[in-house]
Amino acid sequence: MQAVSIAALDNLCAHARDFDQLFSLAMAVALIVKTVLILGLMTLPSVYSEDAPKCENTECEKEDVSSLLQSRVHASSESRAEELECTFVAMMEEDNSIGEKDSTDDGYMWGECKDDSEVTHYLFDDDELEKFGPGDKIKLTVSAVSGGNLPTAPNLPWQSDNVPLYRIVSVIAHESALLTEEDHSLTDGATATKEVDVIMMICNYKNQKAFVTDEDKVMNSFYQKLGEKLYSSQGRGSFADMLSASSYGRFTAPRSKGKVVTVTINKNFPFQGCPYNDMAKDCKQATRDQTNFDPDDFTFREFFIPTQGSGCRWGGLANVGCGHYSRIPRKGACHAWYRSDRPFVRAHEIGHNLGFLHAGGDWGTGSQYVEYGDPQASMGASYTFSSFNAASRYQGGFLRKVAGEAVEFQPDFNTGNSGTFKLQSLSKPLGEQGSDAVAVFWSCPKCVPKVSSHSSNVGGNLWLQFRGDEGYSAVTLDSKFQNKVYVHLARKYTSKYYGKDTEMWQVMGKGDSYRPPNSETTVTVEDIVGDLATVTIKAGKAPTTEAPTTGAPGACTDKKSGCPRWAKLYCTGRWSSWMATNCQKSCFAGQACPPPQATWILGQPGKSCTEACESAGKSCSDINLYNVASAEDVQGVAGKAGKTCKNSVGWAYKFSPSICTSSQCCGSGSCTGWCTFGNRGERSCSETTGGHHSRLCPCI
Numbered sequence: 001m002q003a004v005s006i007a008a009l010d011n012l013c014a015h016a017r018d019f020d021q022l023f024s025l026a027m028a029v030a031l032i033v034k035t036v037l038i039l040g041l042m043t044l045p046s047v048y049s050e051d052a053p054k055c056e057n058t059e060c061e062k063e064d065v066s067s068l069l070q071s072r073v074h075a076s077s078e079s080r081a082e083e084l085e086c087t088f089v090a091m092m093e094e095d096n097s098i099g100e101k102d103s104t105d106d107g108y109m110w111g112e113c114k115d116d117s118e119v120t121h122y123l124f125d126d127d128e129l130e131k132f133g134p135g136d137k138i139k140l141t142v143s144a145v146s147g148g149n150l151p152t153a154p155n156l157p158w159q160s161d162n163v164p165l166y167r168i169v170s171v172i173a174h175e176s177a178l179l180t181e182e183d184h185s186l187t188d189g190a191t192a193t194k195e196v197d198v199i200m201m202i203c204n205y206k207n208q209k210a211f212v213t214d215e216d217k218v219m220n221s222f223y224q225k226l227g228e229k230l231y232s233s234q235g236r237g238s239f240a241d242m243l244s245a246s247s248y249g250r251f252t253a254p255r256s257k258g259k260v261v262t263v264t265i266n267k268n269f270p271f272q273g274c275p276y277n278d279m280a281k282d283c284k285q286a287t288r289d290q291t292n293f294d295p296d297d298f299t300f301r302e303f304f305i306p307t308q309g310s311g312c313r314w315g316g317l318a319n320v321g322c323g324h325y326s327r328i329p330r331k332g333a334c335h336a337w338y339r340s341d342r343p344f345v346r347a348h349e350i351g352h353n354l355g356f357l358h359a360g361g362d363w364g365t366g367s368q369y370v371e372y373g374d375p376q377a378s379m380g381a382s383y384t385f386s387s388f389n390a391a392s393r394y395q396g397g398f399l400r401k402v403a404g405e406a407v408e409f410q411p412d413f414n415t416g417n418s419g420t421f422k423l424q425s426l427s428k429p430l431g432e433q434g435s436d437a438v439a440v441f442w443s444c445p446k447c448v449p450k451v452s453s454h455s456s457n458v459g460g461n462l463w464l465q466f467r468g469d470e471g472y473s474a475v476t477l478d479s480k481f482q483n484k485v486y487v488h489l490a491r492k493y494t495s496k497y498y499g500k501d502t503e504m505w506q507v508m509g510k511g512d513s514y515r516p517p518n519s520e521t522t523v524t525v526e527d528i529v530g531d532l533a534t535v536t537i538k539a540g541k542a543p544t545t546e547a548p549t550t551g552a553p554g555a556c557t558d559k560k561s562g563c564p565r566w567a568k569l570y571c572t573g574r575w576s577s578w579m580a581t582n583c584q585k586s587c588f589a590g591q592a593c594p595p596p597q598a599t600w601i602l603g604q605p606g607k608s609c610t611e612a613c614e615s616a617g618k619s620c621s622d623i624n625l626y627n628v629a630s631a632e633d634v635q636g637v638a639g640k641a642g643k644t645c646k647n648s649v650g651w652a653y654k655f656s657p658s659i660c661t662s663s664q665c666c667g668s669g670s671c672t673g674w675c676t677f678g679n680r681g682e683r684s685c686s687e688t689t690g691g692h693h694s695r696l697c698p699c700i
């Protein structure tokens with residue numbers, strides 16, 4: 001164990017090393033926990049990528065000096081940092097056990113970019129990557145991923161190519177392709193009818209045919225209607241039919257827009273590695289040479305390849321987000337590769353093209369939460385084919401935020417409030433008589449994803465949807481999942497093109513109540529009549545049933561002596577669930593530890609929050625300072641102080657969160673009005689600013 005730890009630590013920044021030392025005593029015996037933490041720590045460098053202060057005059061530099069020093073320490077410990085200039089090609093998702101209900105296999109996700117010499121570079125999947133879309137010109141500082149965080153499955157593309165998998169350390173330049181390409185996102189939210197056009201290429205090789213050679217079968221598995229037994233005797237529908245139903249006819253895939261071709265590539269099928277990009281290139285060229293079609297005229301391009309003897313392990317492989325509704329039409333946008341032609345696999349891979357990831361859950365059993373564990377979602381474990389969730393329809397761009405579709409409830413956590421909504425069946429056309437909405441959602445800033453590999457992504461929205469017993473909600477879905485109200489967490493995401501997908505948290509019948517963990521809300525299904533469900537959402541603290549006494553079970557305590565120190569950094573973010581268990585008191589986690597309700601005010605330039613709160617007749621609360629850790633957080637607290645942020649940046653001052661309020665911020669005033677949220681665990685109420693910044697202060 002020790003040897004493994006040392007090797008894995010080799011690539012960490014100095015800050016992370018300190019953190020590991022803090023933890024090592026507490027966890028000397030908790031080997032499993034420690035392994036998890038080390039894997040997580042390997043991803044810390046990306047947190048700092050935006051931290052570099054951008055000061056141009058001496059006064060400002062004075063303020064920045066602590067952050068600057070930290071950045072230098074960090075830079076010098078990143079031994080293998082190098083620059084990479086390339087064009088972003090795609091996000092890739094590989095599925096080894098698509099939709100298998102018990103699979104804990106998350107598949108693999110990575111980004112690809114190409115440099116001027118057409119060499120493909122592979123980029124580690126983290127939040128930085130989501131800022132890029134296909135065609136974007138990017139210049140990055142990168143370092144090779146190594147140690148425990150490097151995926152080790154055989155024949156991953158960077159292994160086959162014998163090149164590094166790069167992690168983005170910082171973004172030097174980013175020129176969005178949307179500036180030059182027609183931007184269809186301008187029509188986002190419109191009810192425009194858009195069509196999926198697709199070319200299906202059966203790619204035979206000289207020495208081996210594709211696993212499927214029947215063109216009709218390939219067409220039918222994509223287009224058969226519910227109940228039609230064209231592909232098999234099961235009549236379970238298809239992607240095209242389900243998309244039309246899930247999008248209320250806004251996004252359709254007419255059979256007339258689909259073409260299938262069979263071509264032969266004049267090469268032997270590659271038996272080393274899994275060079276899927278070469279396969280796509282060769283098959284598209286063969287299509288140009290041997291048919292009347294040019295694959296670049298189609299938005300969606302599917303490849304059916306041989307299955308014998310290569311290093312490919314997946315059932316399906318696809319680009320993510322290239323075919324988002326708002327980006328359609330978009331010639332030459334998407335690729336999907338198949339080693340199975342089942343309708344469910346097609347829907348899953350094209351679902352990735354549309355911008356969906358996996359629908360997680362516990363298979364409705366209350367057991368472990370897994371990547372594909374949502375039994376009633378097309379991107380989950382419903383191998384029997386159901387439709388897209390309401391939350392996915394919204395992220396995918398074809399369910400709008402208007403009355404009758406997706407409606408937002410605004411919880412008031414301080415004084416408490418409630419809302420009652422009539423939801424129509426997810427599988428009926430819009431406008432069901434008597435309905436208020438297809439689904440209702442509300443913000444859950446403290447929600448922790450239950451699929452462990454996503455647990456660091458705290459926040460997102462909770463969704464309520466009602467599945468009736470029609471169409472894709474019924475034909476293959478177990479009756480226990482019909483006529484039920486569902487609570488989903490839509491994990492926090494920054495890019496609608498990629499999303500972070502959903503988790504099914506609860507299945508509810510009439511009369512059921514449920515309090516989603518960390519949501520400070522309770523949902524109740526008041527009634528289910530026909531195709532309508534009446535639901536109530538109540539916001540506010542849970543009623544306290546008994547007064548906690550010190551030391552008793554359920555009391556507000558820390559389990560580790562280091563908690564107050566660790567709380568400065570780790571109550572939010574990727575450690576939050578570990579901290580919520582072990583450092584309840586310091587993180588104000590758990591119902592026995594209600595956080596102090598703070599009033600946020602803007603301090604005077606140069607002054608501390610201690611002074612600011614005192615002059616308002618209150619005192620400053622450190623814990624509320626620590627909990628501001630993202631752009632969203634700082635915008636939220638600025639709003640509470642009656643201010644808005646012109647921009648939000650991860651500059652990590654001891655006095656963050658703050659707003660640069662001087663007219664000379666960054667010298668010329670170019671960053672006046674910018675808010676800072678970076679956190680290195682050095683914040684306290686007593687810190688003062690250098691004069692340009694005004695602190696945002698939580699007073700209680």
Ligand SMILES: [Zn+2]
Nearest residue numbers: 093094095107
């Ligand atoms: Zn997948």
